[in-house]
Amino acid sequence: xxxxxxxxxxxxxxxxxxxxxxxxxxxxxxxxxxxxxxxxxxxxxxxxxxxxxxxxxxxxxxxxxxxxxxxxxxxxxxxxxxxxxxxxxxxxxxxxxxxxxxxxxxxxxxxxxxxxxxxxxxxxxxxxxxxxxxxxxxxxxxxxxxxxxxxxxxxxxxxxxxxxxxxxxxxxxxxxxxxxxxxxxxxxxxxxxxxxxxxxxxxxxxxxxxxxxxxxxxxxxxxxxxxxxxxxxxxxxxxxxxxxxxxxxxxxxxxxxxxxxxxxxxxxxxxxxxxxxxxxxxxxxxxxxxxxxxxxxxxxxxxxxxxxxxxxxxxxxxxxxxxxxxxxxxxxxxxxxxxxxxxxxxxxxxxxxxxxxxxxxxxxxxxxxxxxxxxxxxxxxxxxxxxxxxxxxxxxxxxxxxxxxxxxxxxxxxxxxxxxxxxxxxx
Numbered sequence: 001x002x003x004x005x006x007x008x009x010x011x012x013x014x015x016x017x018x019x020x021x022x023x024x025x026x027x028x029x030x031x032x033x034x035x036x037x038x039x040x041x042x043x044x045x046x047x048x049x050x051x052x053x054x055x056x057x058x059x060x061x062x063x064x065x066x067x068x069x070x071x072x073x074x075x076x077x078x079x080x081x082x083x084x085x086x087x088x089x090x091x092x093x094x095x096x097x098x099x100x101x102x103x104x105x106x107x108x109x110x111x112x113x114x115x116x117x118x119x120x121x122x123x124x125x126x127x128x129x130x131x132x133x134x135x136x137x138x139x140x141x142x143x144x145x146x147x148x149x150x151x152x153x154x155x156x157x158x159x160x161x162x163x164x165x166x167x168x169x170x171x172x173x174x175x176x177x178x179x180x181x182x183x184x185x186x187x188x189x190x191x192x193x194x195x196x197x198x199x200x201x202x203x204x205x206x207x208x209x210x211x212x213x214x215x216x217x218x219x220x221x222x223x224x225x226x227x228x229x230x231x232x233x234x235x236x237x238x239x240x241x242x243x244x245x246x247x248x249x250x251x252x253x254x255x256x257x258x259x260x261x262x263x264x265x266x267x268x269x270x271x272x273x274x275x276x277x278x279x280x281x282x283x284x285x286x287x288x289x290x291x292x293x294x295x296x297x298x299x300x301x302x303x304x305x306x307x308x309x310x311x312x313x314x315x316x317x318x319x320x321x322x323x324x325x326x327x328x329x330x331x332x333x334x335x336x337x338x339x340x341x342x343x344x345x346x347x348x349x350x351x352x353x354x355x356x357x358x359x360x361x362x363x364x365x366x367x368x369x370x371x372x373x374x375x376x377x378x379x380x381x382x383x384x385x386x387x388x389x390x391x392x393x394x395x396x397x398x399x400x401x402x403x404x405x406x407x408x409x410x411x412x413x414x415x416x417x418x419x420x421x422x423x424x425x426x427x
Contacts, residue, residue, distance in 0.1 A: 003031070005258040007344060008036065011213065011214055011215060012039070012201075012202045012213065012215045012216065013040060013041040013176070013202075013215075013216045013217075014038040014039045014098075014216065014218065015031060015038060015040045015041075015215050015216060015217065015218045015219070015220065015322055015421070016038060016040070016041050016042075016043060016204075016206060016214060016216040016218075016219050016220070016222075017031075017040070017042045017043070017219075017220045017222060018043050018183055018219065018220070018221040018222065018223055018230060019042075019043075019044065019079045019221060019222035019223045019224060019230075020042050020043070020044030020049040020167070020177065020179070020208070021049075021050055021052060021053055021054045021163065021222060021224050022047070022050055022053075022054040022159055022162065022166070022403050022406070022407050022410045022412055023222045023224075023399060023406055023413055023414070024042060024044075024049065024220075024222035024223075024399075025042065025049065025098060025117065025163050025166040025170065026163075026166050026169045026410040026411055026413065026414035027220060027222060027312075027399075027413070027414045027417045028042045028166070028167075028170045028171075029156070029166045029167075029169045029170045029175075029414065030411075030414035030415055030417065030418040031220075031417075031421060032173045032174060032175045033169075033173060033318070033419050034422070035422075035427055036174065038427070039174075039176075039180060040170075040174075040175045041175065041176040041177070041205065041214065041216070042167070042170070042175065042176070042177045042178065042196070043178050043181040043183060043208075043214065044074065044177070044178070044179045044180075044181065044232035045180070045181060045182035045183070046179065046180070047177065047179050048165035049163060049164060049167055049177065050159070050164060050167075051160075051302060052225060052368070052387045052395055053162050053224050053225065053367065053368070053369065053370060053406075053407075053413075054159050054160055055159070055160045056247075056302065056365065056366070056367030056368065057159060057367055057404070057407060058280045058288060058290075058291070058367075059156045059157055059158060059159060059280070059283065059409050060154065060155075060156055060263060060280060060408070061081055061084060061085070061095065061097075061154060061155035062077055062079035062089050062154065062404070062405040062408040063077070063078070063081060063100070063125045063128075063151045063153050063154045063421050064077035064081065064083065064120070064123050064124070064125050064247060065102070065116060065119065065120035065123065065125050065128070065149070065151060065407070066116070066119075066275070066384075066406075067119075067123065067270065068119075068381070069119060069122040069123055070183070071382050071408075072150075072335045072339060072382050072383045073380075073381070073382055073383060073405065074123040075123075075412075076383070076412040076413055076416070077123075077405045077408055077409050078123055078124050078125060078406075079409070079412040080405070080408050080409030080410060080411055080412035080413065081408050081409075082155065083164070083411040083412055084157070084358045084408060084410070084411055085155070086409060087162070087165075087266060087334070088157060088162070089369055091165050092322075093133045093157065093158075093161055093162060093163075094157070094283060095155055095156065095157040095283075096155055096156050096157075096189065096260070096281070096283065097152070097153065097154075097155040098154070098155060098156060098262040098263065098281055099129065099139070099150065099151060099152045099153075099154055099155075099262045099263065100147060100150075100151040100154035100262060100263035100264070100265060101131075101136065101140060101143065101145070101148040101149070101150060101151070101262065101263070101264050101265070101380075102116065102149040102151065102265045102267060103136065103143060103147075103148040103264060103265070103266065103267070104145060104146050104147045104148065104267050105144065105145050105146065105147035105266075105351045105352060106146070107146065109146075109267040110147055110272070110304060112267050112268075112269070113130075113147055113148070113149060113267045114130070116149060116244040116267065116268070117130055117149050117331065120149070122294060125151065125153070125160040126147060126153055126318070127150075127152040127153055128150065128151060129148075129149070129150050129299070129301060130147060130148070130149060131147070131148050131149075131150050132146075132147060132322070133145065133146065133147075135148075135150070136148050137283060139261065139262070140260070140261055140262065140264060141261075142259045142260070142353050142355055143264055143352055143353055144351075144352065144353070144354060145352065151153060151263075152264055154262075156263075156280070156282065156283060157283065157284050159291070159407045162407075162410075163410075164229060166410075169204075172381065173269060174311065176218050178368065178379060179216070180215070181212070181340075182208050183206055183207070183230060183233065183234075183421045184207050184209045185206070185207040185209055185233060186205070186206050186207075186219065186230075186233050186234040186235075186392065187203065187207075187392070188203055188204060188205070188206070188392055189202070189203050189204070189205050189215065190390050197269065199303040201217070202215035202216055203215075203217065203391070203395070204216050204217065204219060204281060204392065204395055205216070205356055206219070206337075217395065217425075218394075218395050218396070218397075218425045219395060219396045219397070219422070220398075220399070220417065221234075221298050221396065221397070221398045221399060222402070223398045223399075224370045225242060225244060225299045226242070226299065227242060227369040227370065227372075227398065227399065227400050227401070228240070228241050228242045228304065228372075228400070230398070231300070231386075231388075231398045231400065234349075234392050234393070234398075235388060235390065235392050235393065236386070236387065236388030236392075236393055236396065237386070238318070239374065239375065240372035240373060240374050240380045240384065240400060240401060241314070241315075241318050241319040241372070241373055241374075241375075242299070242314075242319075242370045242371065242372060242373075243295070243315055243319050243321055243324075243372075244295070244298070244299045244300075244301065244311070244368045244369070244370065244371070245293050245295060245296060245302060245368065245369045246293075246294055246295070246296035246302070246304075246366050246367070246368050246369075247290060247291025247292060247293055247294075247366060247367050247368070247369060248290055248291055248292050248294070248304075248363070248364075248366045249288045249289060249290035249291050249365055249366065249367075250288070250289040250290055250342070250345065250361045250362065250363060250364055251286060251287070251288060251360065251361065251362055251363070251364035252286070252287035252288075252289060252356070252360060252361060253360050253361065254285075254286070254330070256287075256353055256360045257259060257281075257285065257287045258335075258358070259287075259353055259355060259356065260279045260281060260287045260353070261281070262281060263278065263280055263281065264278060264279040264352055264353075265278040265279075265297060266278065266352070271280060277289060277290050277291070277292060277349065278290070279344065279349075279352070279353070281298075281384055287302065288364060289349060289361060289364075290345075290364070291366070291367065292338050292345070293369075294336055295315075295321070296368050297311065298311050299311050299366060299368065299370075300369060301368060302365070302367070303366070304367045313316055317375075319373045319375070320371060320373050320374055320375045320376050321377070322377070323376060323377025324373060324377040324378075324379070326377075327377060332408055342358055342363075343358055346358045346361065352420050369403060369404070370401075370403065371403060372384060372401035372403070373398060377400050380401050381397075382401070383401055383402055383406075383413070384399075384400040384401035385398065385399055385417070386398050386400055387418075387424065395425070397417070397421055398422060399413075
């Protein structure tokens with residue numbers, strides 16, 4: 001049971017984490033376990049924790065095969081998956097190590113599949129093997145394919161359950177979780193050092209939209225879809241900007257779920273930024289098909305017609321979206337077409353499982369991915385951590401870009417953040 005604390009009873013902290021998603025909660029847990037004598041608080045703008053990217057993802061525990069060798073993504077995903085399995089076992093959190101097939105259905109995809117296999121080996125992903133048609137059928141009887149990579153260490157879990165467990169660990173160790181606290185401003189205390197003990201010991205003031213204040217010595221922001229705006233509030237750089245991409249899922253009807261045993265993924269095309277529509281079993285026994293990747297017109301726009309003029313203007317004026325769109329025009333048009341017409345998506349799915357028909361699916365949930373984009377229209381692919389300059393900048397660490405596989409990597413990321421906090425703030 002997560003206990004919400006009133007800010008009035010604990011208005012000053014040594015460290016404040018802004019953001020109650022899985023990365024923020026994992027980081028809070030890591031920091032308090034490493035520094036039990038410090039007072040640490042988590043601020044979350046919603047009334048519940050882990051309700052946005054953490055609560056709207058596919059639930060896949062990724063193996064680390066996709067990411068550029070030696071990148072933070074590659075290192076943290078492989079390490080994080082092992083730590084996550086271990087944590088779930090310790091806490092009794094249900095998961096399934098159901099594996100994944102990355103399937104080539106066209107001859108031209110085979111060289112890309114083989115290159116991906118080599119990348120996985122470079123990244124230290126365990127248990128990988130290339131398999132042919134007969135072995136594909138043994139793993140997935142209804143799946144057709146010419147060749148596939150078998151990733152046995154891929155799994156599934158309910159990430160919101162994991163995040164809430166992190167929050168419970170944090171609170172059990174003495175941490176405070178403050179919900180309904182939407183940050184509006186981060187500034188230095190205005191009192192002179194001689195006149196205010198708080199101003200001396202807790203020089204940063206964090207204000208919410210209701211006018212309430214929290215004071216602290218140091219701040220770590222893990223704000224996901226709002227990471228650029230929170231950075232800007234603190235006087236730090238807003239770049240890279242966040243562009244929201246909505247991913248819509250379809251659901252396989254319960255009587256057809258026998259068609260899919262584990263995760264089935266296409267061979268990714270390096271020309272395009274996303275992995276493509278895939279088949280994902282869920283912990284509740286359902287099968288999700290997706291996601292697509294279309295521009296969301298609101299940062300938390302989970303429905304197709306959700307719209308925010310502020311968010312749209314921000315995307316157009318401040319990000320490199322126009323350049324990205326021009327570079328990936330055909331991909332974007334295809335994604336929009338599939339989002340509008342289920343038949344187009346079904347035709348794509350039938351490349352892998354021919355038995356699926358349009359009568360076997362219905363529209364499901366959606367998630368919004370916080371994708372960092374530079375002004376040249378390049379997707380910022382790796383994790384980004386930065387700070388600023390001046391009085392506040394020296395006391396803040398911003399987690400600027402933590403896209404998939406951030407949930408898989410959350411425990412590993414939290415260790416790196418704790419190291420960075422310890423070094424920057426000389427704890």
